[in-house]
Amino acid sequence: MEDKSYKEYLNQITTFIFDVDGVLTDGTVTVTTDGEMLRTMNIKDGYALKTAVDKGYHVCIISGGSNEGVRKRLENLGLTDIYLGAHNKIEQLNDYLEKHSLKLENALYMGDDIPDYPVMQLVGLPACPQDAVPEIKAISKYISHKNGGKGAVRDVIEQVLKVQGKWNGSFDAKYD
Template sequence: MAKSYKEIMNDITTFIFDVDGVLTDGSVFVTNEGEMLRTMNIKDGYAMKAAVDSGYNVCIISGGSNEGVRVRLRNLGITDIHLGTPDKVKTFKEYTDVNNIKPEQVLYMGDDIPDYYVMQLVGLPTSPQDASPEIKGISTYISHKNGGKGAVRDVIEQVMKVQGKWMESFDGKLD
């Protein structure tokens, strides 16, 4: 019998997220100068920082290459940030090999076709509620939240709660 997503969460040590459509709602505000601005959910950021502070690996693999995104993620303590990635499968394999991470220990959240093949390699493929039908079709867990609206917080919080680390990670700290 196949494991439930909650059972799989016990084995997760690593979170990998796409950016556009997962950490953002997929919208881009384009300035007169051509700069593309995105918004990110503060609760998603809080959960990613809690995961980093609790010893989880948090990695970003995105085809986009906005440097503002890199600055935001670094400020959360995330060091494994792969932007402008044309081949997510190759980046995933290199990242897991270098860090000695087994694919079954990885939760990956993606939302669209560029995430499809890498999501088939991980232990827990997940997606936001508003992901493309193809991605939802291969996701073991589909968040009840949309991309950029708390989907990342949803999966991190669930994993940390299953592993008994959610409230433990805060220890009275406010960031």
């Protein structure tokens, strides 16, 4: 990964698309006795997502998981385009881009594992957390120094907003 290559793309990003498990979470689940799978999300990632929404960026979630608690958390942050149970992520990507008249070259997608691979090959800036699988790291133009669920989402959003002069601490954003 060359610094120059990913930094060249930051100015053109208008759209953030994220996977959930392994990106917004650390990829682990706690399974309760009744079979519910609990995930942990990072508050700093939530703050950055809320800030991006408040600043007018398009923010979308495309995840193979289908936990309604995840949907509720993301809706509380202001996200409206949340595709859960997505097994063909390209289908959801195309639907989202068409719905909002967006271009692939202006989209950043952060994924961490093989199901993200096809989508990441299409977007302008494929990105991943530090602990992504090798195949995903190999096609990522940006690899965060943070692990999934540990601030990788905040890292990439903050970088884009800083380059575009839109990161100012936004103390008015409600993120919890």
